[in-house]
Amino acid sequence: MSAVSTDIDPAGGGEKKWRRRGLAALAILLPLTLAETSYESIREWLHGEDLIARDVEFGQGAPFGGSEWRLADLRGGKAGRLPEHALAVIATFAVTVGDPDLQKQWLGCKVMLTDAAGRRWLPDFISGVSLPDGVMNCTSAIFSGAKKGEIISVGETFIVPEDAIETIRPAIGLGSERPWFLRFQRPPK
Amino acid sequence: MFKTARSKFQTWITAGAGTIAALLVAGLMGAFGALPAHAPPQLPPDAAIDAGRWRVQPARAYVSRAKLYGVALKPGQKALVLEADLTNRTAQSDKAYFNVFKPDGIDLPDSTPMIALARDSTLTPELHPGMTERMAYVWPLAGNAAVPANLSFGVTAEIFKPRDNLYGTPGWFNSYRLGTVTMPVADLPESGS
Amino acid sequence: MRIRAIGNLLIVAATVVLSYGMQVSKPHYAELTAPIPIDGAMHDTVRARSFDVRLDRMVFARTLKTNQFGQERLLTTSGLWAVAATNLTATSTSTTVADGTWQGPTGLRYRQTERLSYRQDMPPHAVDPELERSGLFVFELPADQIRGASLLIAARQFGPLDAQARISLDAVPTGADGQPADVLPLYDLDAPAPPQGQTRQDQTRQGKT
Numbered sequence: 001m002s003a004v005s006t007d008i009d010p011a012g013g014g015e016k017k018w019r020r021r022g023l024a025a026l027a028i029l030l031p032l033t034l035a036e037t038s039y040e041s042i043r044e045w046l047h048g049e050d051l052i053a054r055d056v057e058f059g060q061g062a063p064f065g066g067s068e069w070r071l072a073d074l075r076g077g078k079a080g081r082l083p084e085h086a087l088a089v090i091a092t093f094a095v096t097v098g099d100p101d102l103q104k105q106w107l108g109c110k111v112m113l114t115d116a117a118g119r120r121w122l123p124d125f126i127s128g129v130s131l132p133d134g135v136m137n138c139t140s141a142i143f144s145g146a147k148k149g150e151i152i153s154v155g156e157t158f159i160v161p162e163d164a165i166e167t168i169r170p171a172i173g174l175g176s177e178r179p180w181f182l183r184f185q186r187p188p189k
Numbered sequence: 190m191f192k193t194a195r196s197k198f199q200t201w202i203t204a205g206a207g208t209i210a211a212l213l214v215a216g217l218m219g220a221f222g223a224l225p226a227h228a229p230p231q232l233p234p235d236a237a238i239d240a241g242r243w244r245v246q247p248a249r250a251y252v253s254r255a256k257l258y259g260v261a262l263k264p265g266q267k268a269l270v271l272e273a274d275l276t277n278r279t280a281q282s283d284k285a286y287f288n289v290f291k292p293d294g295i296d297l298p299d300s301t302p303m304i305a306l307a308r309d310s311t312l313t314p315e316l317h318p319g320m321t322e323r324m325a326y327v328w329p330l331a332g333n334a335a336v337p338a339n340l341s342f343g344v345t346a347e348i349f350k351p352r353d354n355l356y357g358t359p360g361w362f363n364s365y366r367l368g369t370v371t372m373p374v375a376d377l378p379e380s381g382s
Numbered sequence: 383m384r385i386r387a388i389g390n391l392l393i394v395a396a397t398v399v400l401s402y403g404m405q406v407s408k409p410h411y412a413e414l415t416a417p418i419p420i421d422g423a424m425h426d427t428v429r430a431r432s433f434d435v436r437l438d439r440m441v442f443a444r445t446l447k448t449n450q451f452g453q454e455r456l457l458t459t460s461g462l463w464a465v466a467a468t469n470l471t472a473t474s475t476s477t478t479v480a481d482g483t484w485q486g487p488t489g490l491r492y493r494q495t496e497r498l499s500y501r502q503d504m505p506p507h508a509v510d511p512e513l514e515r516s517g518l519f520v521f522e523l524p525a526d527q528i529r530g531a532s533l534l535i536a537a538r539q540f541g542p543l544d545a546q547a548r549i550s551l552d553a554v555p556t557g558a559d560g561q562p563a564d565v566l567p568l569y570d571l572d573a574p575a576p577p578q579g580q581t582r583q584d585q586t587r588q589g590k591t
Contacts (some may be wrong), residue, residue, distance in 0.1 A: 271456060281491035281492075281493070282491065282492055282493035306497070308457075309458070309460075310496065311496065311497045313496075314496045315493055315496055317461075317484075317522055317523070318490045318491070318526060319490070319524055320522065320523075321460060322460060336401075352410070356411045357410055357411045357412075358412040359410075359412065
């Protein structure tokens with residue numbers, strides 16, 4: 001093995017210097033590797049959660065998922081078969097379609113009600129209660145073939161406990177906009 | 190770099206040892222693989238067989254032309270049916286019994302059978318640990334397909350690994366043909382339903 | 383020199399022992415990613431991450447009676463039917479509770495039956511915050527799996543590191559032979575308090591227009 005010579009000069013301070021540099025590089029490279037490997041997961045997670053609210057005044061429209069969303073109506077009451085201490089709520093939005101590719105823009109459409117404590121209710125089917133005429137739920141709207149400029153009514157029915165009814169606000173999340181979601185101010189009494 | 194022819198030769202041998210070993214092993218494996226394989230053993234048709242996660246006992250086999258166990262047949266089709274008692278030998282509910290039986294030497298339009306619980310015709314329910322249930326394997330056949338009077342079914346089993354190679358989790362892997370069980374096949378007349 | 387050699391040997395031996403101990407006690411991957419159990423007893427409200435569950439009642443029966451599309455069906459079993467009547471609520475967001483498992487005294491896991499999946503009050507149960515909902519979990523069991531068992535309820539079947547309610551069933555009265563004290567010959571699933579007419583409108587599949 002004596003025939004093989006080494007490139008690094010063993011006597012000089014070169015090796016020591018490089019060792020120190022390598023150690024310093026590790027301090028930078030390790031966090032970088034961690035960030036790189038977890039980037040995809042974090043991005044995917046963010047795109048699946050309704051995390052950051054964008055508040056909209058009542059009567060105002062807001063661009064969301066390529067269309068203009070406005071809260072048209074929010075009404076609650078006793079109707080149909082409900083559990084005790086609960087009310088039926090119907091939230092309706094008037095949506096001016098901008099980008100007509102709803103199957104892409106509105107994928108994972110989620111209409112919900114949020115209350116002051118941050119709790120969230122998703123749509124429920126209530127036997128005996130149906131949406132008003134001309135109002136469709138979000139999934140149907142996606143496949144309705146609405147054209148650009150058309151105004152469609154999107155609504156959902158919910159079951160909400162009586163003590164939350166005072167503070168509920170309708171909200172909407174779309175796959176193309178997450179982690180942001182729209183939260184609407186209630187109509188004035 | 191190298192001073193003498195001898196050291197050069199030594200280097201060649203050292204570097205080539207792995208290759209030579211690999212060639213030898215590969216050649217031997219090829220030679221063993223070319224040997225005639227052992228035929229899978231005949232299993233007794235009247236005793237319970239431990240086949241990996243399942244203990245199976247074939248009960249009867251027949252050909253039916255009517256709808257049975259909720260499995261509808263297309264017009265002109267008939268069905269080969271094997272009824273067997275299955276017991277889950279594992280520690281949790283499971284339904285991996287699709288490949289346990291396979292009829293030999295018959296042309297199947299679809300090799301995956303419909304499997305129903307004989308008790309109430311539920312299709313492919315999970316079976317629970319230690320609870321024996323009569324299951325019906327139904328293979329649809331072409332109406333004119335010939336079915337021998339004695340048919341052999343291949344029985345497939347798997348081995349249990351406490352730690353698999355990827356995640357170190359326990360599971361059932363490496364399915365192999367445990368053996369063959371031969372059953373007489375009755376031909377049920379049309380008025381089965 | 384001698385002392386130093388002995389010292390080195392001791393260090394090597396200690397390292398070997400330590401490494402071996404670490405290897406032996408290393409938890410399985412399956413254990414590391416298993417659901418996190420939250421213990422409770424019958425009639426207690428067990429608070430899992432996304433839902434609360436309370437086991438109200440256990441019924442054991444030899445045969446179940448149920449209606450399927452207006453037709454009466456009798457379901458038999460080679461063991462016993464165990465019907466767990468629970469009360470479910472979501473903690474902060476509407477969600478579904480889909481997985482029930484009966485863990486026998488020796489650790490055997492009996493998943494909820496698939497023979498009743500067409501019924502409304504069977505999992506997955508859609509639950510909302512602060513709205514109580516009754517939900518059934520039904521199991522097929524050998525009679526010797528009842529004493530010392532526990533009921534495991536989770537939001538979904540494979541939920542690594544998610545919460546799993548583990549309800550001890552010690553309160554179930556059993557006889558000397560381990561069989562439950564009360565086994566009904568026939569239990570009509572439609573006879574008790576009718577299920578609330580409430581199901582989650584499926585978000586991904588098509589509802590009504």
